[in-house]
Every structure is written in structure tokens, then in C-alpha cells.
Amino acid sequence: MELKEMEAALEGILFAAGEPVGVERLCLTLEADRPTVDAVAQRLADYYSYERRGIRLLRLDNSYQLCSAPEYADIIRKALESRRPARLSQPALEVLAIIAYYQPATRAYVDQIRGVDSSYTMSLLLERDLIEESGRLAVPGRPILYRTTKNFLRSFGLSSLEELPELPNSSPEDGQITLEMQAAVERLRREQEQLPDGEVTDEELEDAARTLLRTEQDREGG
Helix, strand or coil, X not given: CCHHHXXXXXXXXXXXXXXXXXXXXXXXXXXXXXXXXXXHHHHHXXXXXXXXXXXXXXXXXXXXXXXXXXXXXXXXXXXXXXXXXXXXXXXXXXXXXXXXXXXXXXXXXXXXXXXXXCHHHHHHHHHCCCEEEEEECXXXXXXXXXXXXXXXHHHCCCCCHHHCCCCCCCCHHHCCCCHHHHHHHHXXXXXXXXXXXXXXXXXXXXXXXXXXXXXXXXXXXX
């Protein structure tokens, strides 16, 4: 299959799927190796971006997906008469941040860091498909482990978890989330309201991440 034909085939597959499609599955279908499929996908993504088309091609970890261009979110929403999804609350952002950085994590682990019960908030994140179950911890009681989803990556504009900003060396067992983290999450929530469909910029995510947790040394130095 020629590259131009492969590009068209990839576009058709992703359009018809309407959800992320794994790279391995694309390789088998297109009868091509991973570097070739990645190169074709990047070529297609660059074309959409350069030509300012109404769709974008996203890489989500080991998958690809077609989506609408964020700058046309309001117009698309108006045309389809769809309602803007509810924004994440501060507790939801706190729980999501903990799971994102320390996954897979149990609910008890999240509760330990936050100092409050997180069961209701985690159920909301499960409904929003931002977190999912990922097995059970091998301890008595076998509590459920949770991790973030591909929808989490898409919502926060990330291609993979490796793009999460680095945190300072810290131990989440030090205690409750600090006031600094709560303030950062609140800023992130306010700024998130200005973006379409809950997307968050790298700068905003980095600002919240850098103040996510503080070490004892940080607190002593402050």
C-alpha cells in the first residue's frame, strides 16, 4: 500500500471508529510496521493543523483518534445543541491529580493523602471516564486499584502520562494535601472554565503540579 493510500485508509478507520484505535491494530490492518504508521499519522496530523481544518488527529498513549478542532468547540456545540459538560470540582481535581501521579492507587491511599473520604468523588470520576479500575492490590481485602484513562489524556491535552510535569521529590505519606496544592487546584479550576470541553494548557497543569505536594524540607524552608 502506498503512503498516500495508507494515509487515506488511516483517516477512514479513525473517522469510522469514533474512538481511540490502538497502534498495533492499525499496523495489522494496514500491514505496516509501527514507525511507518506513526509517520503516516504524524503527516496527517500536521496536515490538519497546517491547513486549519476542523478536525485534529490526537495521539493518546498507544492509540490514535480523530476529534474536532478545539477552536471550533463553541460553533460545534451550538450546531449540535449539546450542553457543555460540568466542570470538575476542586475535590475532583485533587483526587484526579493524586491518581494521575501515583497510579495505580487505591481509594484508601487517596483518602490517606487527602485526609477525607473520597468515595463519592471517585465515583464521579469513574462516571466521567477519567479514571478506571485496574485490578486489585495483593493485600488482605484486595482493594480495587484505579488509574487514569485515555479520556483523561484527551481532556488534559496530553499524549501520554510521560508528559505530566515533574513533581518535586516528595512523599505523599507526609500527610494531608497542603493549602498550597488546594490553591493551585482552585486556580486550575478557574482557568479550566475558560477552555473548551475541559481542556487544560500545559502551563496551567504544570503550575498545579509543581505545588501538588510539599516535602518536610520544603515546609521547614518556608
